[in-house]
Amino acid sequence: MTDAFIPAPEVPQTSGPRLVVDGLRIRHDGRHRFSPDGVTFTLRAGEVVLLMGPSGSGKSTLALALNGLVPHAVPAEMHGSVRVDDIDTRDASVAALSERVGMVLQDADAQIVTGSVLDEVCFGPENLSLPVPEILRRAEAALRRVGLWERRDDNPDILSGGGRQRVAIAAALALDSDTIVLDEPTANLDAAGADDVYDALAEIAADGRHTIVLIEHDLDRAVRIVDRVIVIDRDGHPVADGTPREVLAGRADELHQLGVWLPPATEAGRRLRHAGVFDADEPLPLTGEELTAALDAVPRERALPSLPAPAAAGTSTPASASASARAVTAATSAAPEHPQPAVVLDRVSVTRRRTRIVHDVSLTIGRGEFWAIVGVNGAGKSSLVQTMVGITAPSSGRVRVHGFDPARTDARRLSEHVGFVFQNPEHQFVAHTAFDELAYGLRARRVDESTIERQVTGMLERFGLADAAHVHPFLLSGGQKRRLSVGTALIAGASTLVLDEPTFGQDRERSDELLDVLRSLNRTGTTVVVVTHDLQLAVDHADHLAVMADGRLVEAGTVDEILGDEAVLERNGLRLPPLVRAFQAVTAHPEWRQVRRLDQIAGTAGHGAGDHGASGRRADP
Amino acid sequence: MTDPYRSFASARPRHYLYALNPLSKLVAVLPAMAALLFTRDIMTPLLFLALALVVLVTGARIGRRTALLLGVALPALIVVFALGFGAWTDPAAALRSTLLPGGLFGASADTVILQLGDYRYTVAALGVGLATSLRLCSILTLSLIAGLTTAGPDLVRSLVQNLRVPYRFGYTALAAYRFVPRFGRDLEQLRAARRVRGSVVRRGPVGWVGRSVGMVVPLLAGGIRHAERMSFAMDSRAFGASRHRTERYSVPWRARDTVFVVILLLATAAVFVLSSR
Numbered sequence: 056m057t058d059a060f061i062p063a064p065e066v067p068q069t070s071g072p073r074l075v076v077d078g079l080r081i082r083h084d085g086r087h088r089f090s091p092d093g094v095t096f097t098l099r100a101g102e103v104v105l106l107m108g109p110s111g112s113g114k115s116t117l118a119l120a121l122n123g124l125v126p127h128a129v130p131a132e133m134h135g136s137v138r139v140d141d142i143d144t145r146d147a148s149v150a151a152l153s154e155r156v157g158m159v160l161q162d163a164d165a166q167i168v169t170g171s172v173l174d175e176v177c178f179g180p181e182n183l184s185l186p187v188p189e190i191l192r193r194a195e196a197a198l199r200r201v202g203l204w205e206r207r208d209d210n211p212d213i214l215s216g217g218g219r220q221r222v223a224i225a226a227a228l229a230l231d232s233d234t235i236v237l238d239e240p241t242a243n244l245d246a247a248g249a250d251d252v253y254d255a256l257a258e259i260a261a262d263g264r265h266t267i268v269l270i271e272h273d274l275d276r277a278v279r280i281v282d283r284v285i286v287i288d289r290d291g292h293p294v295a296d297g298t299p300r301e302v303l304a305g306r307a308d309e310l311h312q313l314g315v316w317l318p319p320a321t322e323a324g325r326r327l328r329h330a331g332v333f334d335a336d337e338p339l340p341l342t343g344e345e346l347t348a349a350l351d352a353v354p355r356e357r358a359l360p361s362l363p364a365p366a367a368a369g370t371s372t373p374a375s376a377s378a379s380a381r382a383v384t385a386a387t388s389a390a391p392e393h394p395q396p397a398v399v400l401d402r403v404s405v406t407r408r409r410t411r412i413v414h415d416v417s418l419t420i421g422r423g424e425f426w427a428i429v430g431v432n433g434a435g436k437s438s439l440v441q442t443m444v445g446i447t448a449p450s451s452g453r454v455r456v457h458g459f460d461p462a463r464t465d466a467r468r469l470s471e472h473v474g475f476v477f478q479n480p481e482h483q484f485v486a487h488t489a490f491d492e493l494a495y496g497l498r499a500r501r502v503d504e505s506t507i508e509r510q511v512t513g514m515l516e517r518f519g520l521a522d523a524a525h526v527h528p529f530l531l532s533g534g535q536k537r538r539l540s541v542g543t544a545l546i547a548g549a550s551t552l553v554l555d556e557p558t559f560g561q562d563r564e565r566s567d568e569l570l571d572v573l574r575s576l577n578r579t580g581t582t583v584v585v586v587t588h589d590l591q592l593a594v595d596h597a598d599h600l601a602v603m604a605d606g607r608l609v610e611a612g613t614v615d616e617i618l619g620d621e622a623v624l625e626r627n628g629l630r631l632p633p634l635v636r637a638f639q640a641v642t643a644h645p646e647w648r649q650v651r652r653l654d655q656i657a658g659t660a661g662h663g664a665g666d667h668g669a670s671g672r673r674a675d676p
Numbered sequence: 677m678t679d680p681y682r683s684f685a686s687a688r689p690r691h692y693l694y695a696l697n698p699l700s701k702l703v704a705v706l707p708a709m710a711a712l713l714f715t716r717d718i719m720t721p722l723l724f725l726a727l728a729l730v731v732l733v734t735g736a737r738i739g740r741r742t743a744l745l746l747g748v749a750l751p752a753l754i755v756v757f758a759l760g761f762g763a764w765t766d767p768a769a770a771l772r773s774t775l776l777p778g779g780l781f782g783a784s785a786d787t788v789i790l791q792l793g794d795y796r797y798t799v800a801a802l803g804v805g806l807a808t809s810l811r812l813c814s815i816l817t818l819s820l821i822a823g824l825t826t827a828g829p830d831l832v833r834s835l836v837q838n839l840r841v842p843y844r845f846g847y848t849a850l851a852a853y854r855f856v857p858r859f860g861r862d863l864e865q866l867r868a869a870r871r872v873r874g875s876v877v878r879r880g881p882v883g884w885v886g887r888s889v890g891m892v893v894p895l896l897a898g899g900i901r902h903a904e905r906m907s908f909a910m911d912s913r914a915f916g917a918s919r920h921r922t923e924r925y926s927v928p929w930r931a932r933d934t935v936f937v938v939i940l941l942l943a944t945a946a947v948f949v950l951s952s953r
Contacts, residue, residue: 124908150917158912164858165905168851168913170829179913181922190922226913446868466871475872481894482862483869496873529897543873 071141073266074098074121074156074234078135080291081116081125090291091117093135100233101263105277105299106270108287109314110534110564114270117287118238121268122156123149139234154183157227161239163219166226172198172214173207175222179230190229197228201255216432217241217248221255228259234266235259241273243559245431245588246630249273256280272563274318275633278303278341288313304339316563319591319634319653320346326656343637351643395458397422397551397582398443403452405438405606412438415452416608418601422550425577426584427593430603431628436586437478437555439603443584444475444553456551467499467547474544476554480536484528489520489539492528496547514542518572534565538572551582558587570596591632594618595652602627614651692932693735693825698834700933701822704940709815711944716773718803719951721810727943728817736825746817754806754813762805763797770801828853834927843921851906855899862898866891 075097080089090113098104108114119125123144126133137144139155160166169175176197180190198204201221203214211219220240227235237256241249253276259265260280271277284302286295294313295302303310307317307325317325323346324339332353333339340346398420405413413435420426428436441447442454445461454461457472477483486492493511502510515521518538523531528539537557544552552573558566566589574596577583587593593600594614601611604627610617617624621631621639631639638650650656693701708724715721729746736742762770771786783799790797832846870887 119908122912124911128908128911148917149911150914153912153914153917156912158909160905160909162902162905164854165902166909167854168847168906168910170827174829177924178915181924182914182917184918184920184922187922187924190924223909230914441868444872446872466873470872477865477869479862479865479898481897482865483873484894485870485873485890529893 072097073100073140074268075138076117076121076135077138079117079120079137080134081113081120082132083116084130084132088291089113089134091287091293092291094285094287094291094293095135096285096293096296098234098266098268100266102283103260103267103281104269104283104285105274105281106268106285106287107310107315108291109289109316112287112289113291114287115238118158118236118268118270120144121234121236122158123147123152124158150182153179153230153232155232155234157230157232157235159220159223159227159235159237159240161242163216163223163243166223167211167219170210171207172203172209172211172222175211176207176225176229179226183230193229193231194225197225200228200258201225202251215248215251216244217251220244220248220252224252224255224259233264234268236268238270239272240269241271241276242561245628246590247431247628249276250630253280272316274316275320275343278318286310286313286315288315299341300338304341307339314564318342319632320637322653323634323637323656324349326653330656343633343640346634346637347640350638350641350647353644355643395422396420397424397457398584399453399455400439400442401453401455403439403442403449403454405435405442405447406450407438407447411450412606413442413449414606416603417452418608418611420582420584420599422582423577423580424582424599425574425597426599426601427597428584428586428601428603429588429590429593429629430609432588434603434627435606436603438606440475440553440555440584440586444473445469446475467496470496470544470547470549472549473551473553474541474547474549476540476544476552476557478556478559480540481529483540483543484536487527488525489515489528489531489535490524492539493542493546496543500547510546514546518542533561534568537561537565537569541569541572541576545576545581550580552576552584554583554585556586556588558589558592566592567595590624590629591634594632594635602629604628615649618651691735691737691825692936693731693821694737695932696825696936697838697927697929697933698822698826698831699838700929700937701826704937705818705821707941708944708947709818711948712811712815712818715811716807717951718807718810720947721807721814723947723951724944725810725814725817727947728814728821731821731940732817732824735821742824746820750813750817754809757809757812758802758806760805761808762802765801765804765808767796767798767801770798770804773800773804830925830927833923833925837923837927838929844916847915848910851910854906855902858902859895859899862895863891866894 077095079094080092082089090111092113094117106114106117116125116129116131119129120133120137121139121144123137125131126145127149133145139147139152142152142155144152167175168178173194176194177190180193185193194207195204198207201224203218203221203225206214206218211222214222224235224237224240240256241252244252256267256269257280260267267280269277269281278299281299284295284297284299285293286302288294294315295306295310297305303317303321304324307321310317311322311325316322318341320340320343324333327333327350328335328337328339333349337349340349396419398418400416400418403413403416404411416439428440430436438447442449443456443461445464445466448462456469459469459472461469461473484492486495490511493514494507497507497510512521512524515524518541520531520535520539520542523535528536531539541552541554554573557569561569570585570592573583573585583597585593585597598614599612600614600617602609602617602623609627610620610623618631618635618639624631630636634653635651639648641647689695705728708727712721712724732738732742732746738746785798785800785803787799788796789799789802828850832850835841836843836846870890
């Protein structure tokens with residue numbers, strides 16, 4: 056890592072540097088470690104920068120330092136300096152800096168202060184005491200830019216998630232700041248919402264005036280608009296700084312080792328190179344289109360011998376997709392063949408406050424299967440799975456879980472069969488230590504203490520929580536909380552696990568770590584039903600998909616069946632994951648069109664998706 | 677719960693209450709509300725109730741919900757309160773009161789309506805209950821004059837513009853309204869989570885307290901995090917940058933506001949003159 060600093064691409068020197076970060080080290084109060092630790096870079100007008108790093112690298116903290124929230128609003132110790140247009144952030148208030156640096160955060164709901172879209176965008180300029188005509192001029196320009204001018208009188212609450220996030224971007228634009236910092240702006244959005252946000256961002260990025268600093272998990276979208284990438288490692292140290300091609304494609308193996316996520320196309324290319332399909336001196340692709348082109352350019356005679364083994368999960372010809380996927384399910388499931396399905400929904404409808412939110416859904420989930428229920432935000436996914444554990448009673452239709460009617464079965468009895476994990480793990484914690492949290496369900500059943508001790512200890516070890524047994528659940532790290540919540544759902548012996556948007560608001564690394572836990576549970580026979588708006592995550596881990604839209608079940612089947620029908624996905628606000636799309640577009644090698652996920656690419660033993668999860672776990676403080 | 681951000685842009689000019697400064701609506705009824713606290717009779721609150729209803733019916737758009745509120749819920753509340761306070765009052769003290777010198781509906785004050793052992797529910801007690809009930813409900817109805825016809829942001833704006841309340845307080849309070857639906861959703865999730873965990877359901881008030889205390893910590897933890905993010909977002913948008921902020925909507929105090937206040941103050945005085953006779 057001697058050449059850690061590739062000089063940033065030269066931008067014509069029309070003006071001085073816009074943002075200078077010099078030797079920045081930040082330590083949150085109560086933490087021992089500095090992260091970021093010694094980060095230095097200079098940003099000029101028009102640069103669009105992607106800030107990358109594994110969980111715990113301090114990239115979000117760094118973002119908060121760019122407009123002075125660190126150290127002014129966040130209790131933290133800061134060394135080094137951040138200069139915005141030659142003003143040291145220490146010497147100016149956040150409010151004063153807001154004219155120079157706009158900020159868009161992950162949670163759109165927490166950024167809305169007023170009651171209409173127009174008022175919201177005017178809020179910033181009003182605080183700057185600008186004259187009214189100027190405020191309205193800026194608000195109109197900002198709202199037209201994100202395509203929301205026609206909806207200026209609406210309450211932001213009635214906009215979609217993508218719409219609310221665009222309001223936040225417009226609010227930042229209206230401050231007329233030259234620099235805009237966005238921290239995971241699409242993390243809680245479905246694909247349609249993320250498209251909206253990126254359409255708006257691409258336009259702003261193209262004007263050459265705004266400097267954009269972006270933290271993003273959706274690298275396939277981000278890499279299309281950025282011209283510079285800065286990477287921080289797990290300890291908060293800077294590792295790389297350069298163009299996306301230099302950093303992401305040029306140093307892919309190194310970044311992978313550091314636990315940094317690569318764009319899906321680059322990661323696929325990296326694995327294909329290790330498998331001998333791509334030449335070592337060939338540049339790795341950054342986008343899906345480049346991956347497709349690179350695959351098409353592979354000579355047929357070379358590609359054939361190193362094709363992924365057809366035994367890998369889900370790789371089968373379309374004609375036998377269904378049958379073979381079922382065979383895979385049966386083969387990987389350790390549960391004995393059970394005549395009774397795990398979940399049976401028969402014409403289930405749910406009505407809440409006189410509105411029907413689930414319409415007539417029928418679905419059978421076999422034992423040992425791994426289902427992902429996908430759909431845009433508000434499609435009725437959560438309401439549907441809530442009927443499986445008796446939280447919501449169906450207004451009509453029949454629900455059976457392991458043969459029980461959840462709405463009429465005692466909660467304690469039901470929890471021996473099905474466990475439910477809520478979106479926010481904190482909501483379900485009731486005890487004061489991780490140990491008691493797991494023991495809670497057993498004590499309620501009057502199991503004797505020695506058995507409890509044994510079972511809880513086993514569960515703690517299974518989820519890597521043995522060291523945290525006596526820590527208050529609220530003080531665990533995000534990933535630990537999540538694993539504890541899965542443990543509590545399973546402790547009473549449930550063999551079916553239902554999870555409601557378990558990855559909402561989490562970064563990609565944490566999400567993948569959780570899904571890996573679920574996959575290993577599934578391998579030992581647990582039936583898993585997970586609700587998500589992230590189709591890539593679903594495709595990476597599940598073997599069955601159910602697509603919901605407007606409260607109806609649009610389609611259900613194996614991953615291959617569903618992915619084969621792009622039109623249905625598009626119509627329901629979903630997008631094919633970039634990897635699936637790239638492989639489906641391959642023309643020279645029809646056999647390759649069936650690749651769905653990275654671990655299907657051969658020759659990557661020991662480099663599977665799982666090692667991200669393992670390294671993520673180690674990073675938990 | 678009503679939306680504090682609701683807009684009254686669609687209100688017709690005939691409904692004059694929407695066009696008034698929110699402060700004028702408060703100033704006009706505050707003296708009456710304060711004076712009502714010190715009344716003990718039945719006539720004064722009854723007259724104020726009538727006055728408030730007249731103002732509302734002439735000045736506000738009466739939709740289905742408002743009609744139900746004023747026409748059904750309010751009378752029902754008056755009756756329930758009257759009976760309840762009547763039962764609560766000290767029967768002996770009630771008999772000594774001179775609220776109903778001529779009795780009620782021809783029945784004299786000491787007529788017993790209901791007797792349970794030693795306890796006697798007399799017409800006099802009902803009179804005391806009715807007076808208390810009318811007092812409360814007339815204050816409530818007077819507050820509806822401003823409450824039903826004022827948008828939250830307008831009240832904040834008029835407080836800032838006309839009363840020079842620091843905008844930092846006003847707008848922070850307004851932003852806090854956004855917490856209410858969020859708390860509601862969180863609470864719903866918490867309840868569901870506890871049910872699914874097979875929590876031992878203890879009935880009665882002790883169980884209720886236990887359950888509530890258990891939910892306070894996660895609710896607060898979520899609320900504090902949300903508040904922190906919200907304060908970051910507000911800071912990042914120049915909130916508090918200077919001592920004044922531009923108000924795009926001015927909420928001026930117009931002649932009609934003065935007229936409204938004067939009329940209502942005169943009416944208040946008239947009610948006291950009438951009822952004291």
